[in-house]
Amino acid sequence: MNSPMFTITDPTLTADNWFKMNMYELYDAMGIDIRPMMEMSQSEIKISELLPLFFVDTGAWNIDTYNNIKISYALLKNLLGDEAFNTTMSGTIKTHKLTLSQTQILAAIVKTALSEGIPTDSADLKDISAFIEAMDLSGNIVIREKGGVLYDYSLKGSGSYDGHSLNLELTGNNLNSLITMNLIVKDIMEMSIEADSKITQTTKAPDLTLPEGAKVIDYNEYLSQVMTLTPMPDAAIPLE
Numbered sequence: 001m002n003s004p005m006f007t008i009t010d011p012t013l014t015a016d017n018w019f020k021m022n023m024y025e026l027y028d029a030m031g032i033d034i035r036p037m038m039e040m041s042q043s044e045i046k047i048s049e050l051l052p053l054f055f056v057d058t059g060a061w062n063i064d065t066y067n068n069i070k071i072s073y074a075l076l077k078n079l080l081g082d083e084a085f086n087t088t089m090s091g092t093i094k095t096h097k098l099t100l101s102q103t104q105i106l107a108a109i110v111k112t113a114l115s116e117g118i119p120t121d122s123a124d125l126k127d128i129s130a131f132i133e134a135m136d137l138s139g140n141i142v143i144r145e146k147g148g149v150l151y152d153y154s155l156k157g158s159g160s161y162d163g164h165s166l167n168l169e170l171t172g173n174n175l176n177s178l179i180t181m182n183l184i185v186k187d188i189m190e191m192s193i194e195a196d197s198k199i200t201q202t203t204k205a206p207d208l209t210l211p212e213g214a215k216v217i218d219y220n221e222y223l224s225q226v227m228t229l230t231p232m233p234d235a236a237i238p239l240e
Contacts, residue, residue, distance in 0.1 A: 001018065001019050001021065002015075002017070002018045002019070002214075006019070010226075014215070016213050016214055016215050017214075017215050017217055018210060018214050018215065018216050018217065019216075019217055019218075019219045019222070020216050020217065020218050020219060021219040021220070022220070025220065026220075070116070071112065071116050071118070074112045074115060074116055075108060075109065075112040078108040078111045078112050078115075079100070079104075079105065079108040080098065080141075084098055084104075084108075085097060085098045085141075085143075086098070092146050092147065093144055093145070093146055093151060094144065094145050094146070095142065095143070095144050096141075096142070096143040096144075096145075097140075097141070097142050098139075098140070098141040098142075099139070099140050099141075100137070100138060100139035100140070100141075100157075101138060102132050102133055102136075102137060102138075105132055105137060106125075106128065106129055106132055109128060109132075110125065134161060134162075135159055135160070135161045136158075136159060136160045136161070137157075137158075137159040138157065138158055138159070139155070139156065139157035139158075140154075140155070140156045140157070141153075141154070141155050142154045142155075149174075150173065150174055151173065152171070152172065152173040153170075153171070153172060153173070154169075154170065154171045155168070155169070155170040155171075156168070156169050156170075157169075162186065163184075163186030163187075164184060164185055164186050165182075165183070165184045166181070166182070166183050166184075167181065167182045167183075168180075168181050169181075172197075175198065175199040175200070175201070176196075176197065176198050176199065177195075177196075177197045178194075178195070178196050178197075179193070179194070179195045180192075180193070180194045181193045181194075
């Protein structure tokens with residue numbers, strides 16, 4: 001990798017310097033194996049294959065973790081599972097639609113509580129209903145496929161609570177995507193983000209040849225050298 005930022009952070013480097021980095025070794029040193037993730041990035045992703053990665057770090061888990069995951073999965077299935085979508089066919093296009101309202105969200109919570117044996121009473125449901133109503137949540141998801149392959153998709157969602165608000169819109173297809181987001185945190189900030197991504201199909205193979213005159217530096221060796229040459233600050237001596 002090469003970047004003008006390198007010469008700014010280290011004046012001894014030049015524009016011809018390229019860093020060589022072994023990402024596997026870097027993450028291995030941190031105790032993280034990214035090989036399964038890299039393999040999945042080049043193949044069709046399945047939820048069943050992603051689940052084992054979820055259990056890599058168990059540091060903050062306790063005896064209730066499994067049950068909490070099980071309940072969360074059940075809620076997401078009731079809220080966003082296949083059965084929650086309305087599917088129609090028009091010509092060769094199959095359309096899956098899901099409209100999320102406060103009523104549907106509450107219904108999914110109640111269904112999950114009943115199926116998972118979570119004790120609730122009318123007072124609990126009343127409090128949950130009041131909280132959901134106060135959050136003013138809504139969403140709309142449309143997924144279209146043609147011949148069993150994704151054709152395009154759109155997602156619109158919004159929510160607000162006590163002066164805070166979030167509006168999100170995502171549209172795209174296999175090659176392009178556009179996301180816009182507006183976030184307001186009361187008395188703190190307002191933020192707007194727009195990201196437009198486009199992928200162009202090509203028959204050309206990527207050019208991995210380094211430019212003429214490139215000087216390759218092993219990043220791990222460079223980092224070790226910098227750490228060795230950088231003097232540690234003297235310990236602070238408290239004033240009498």
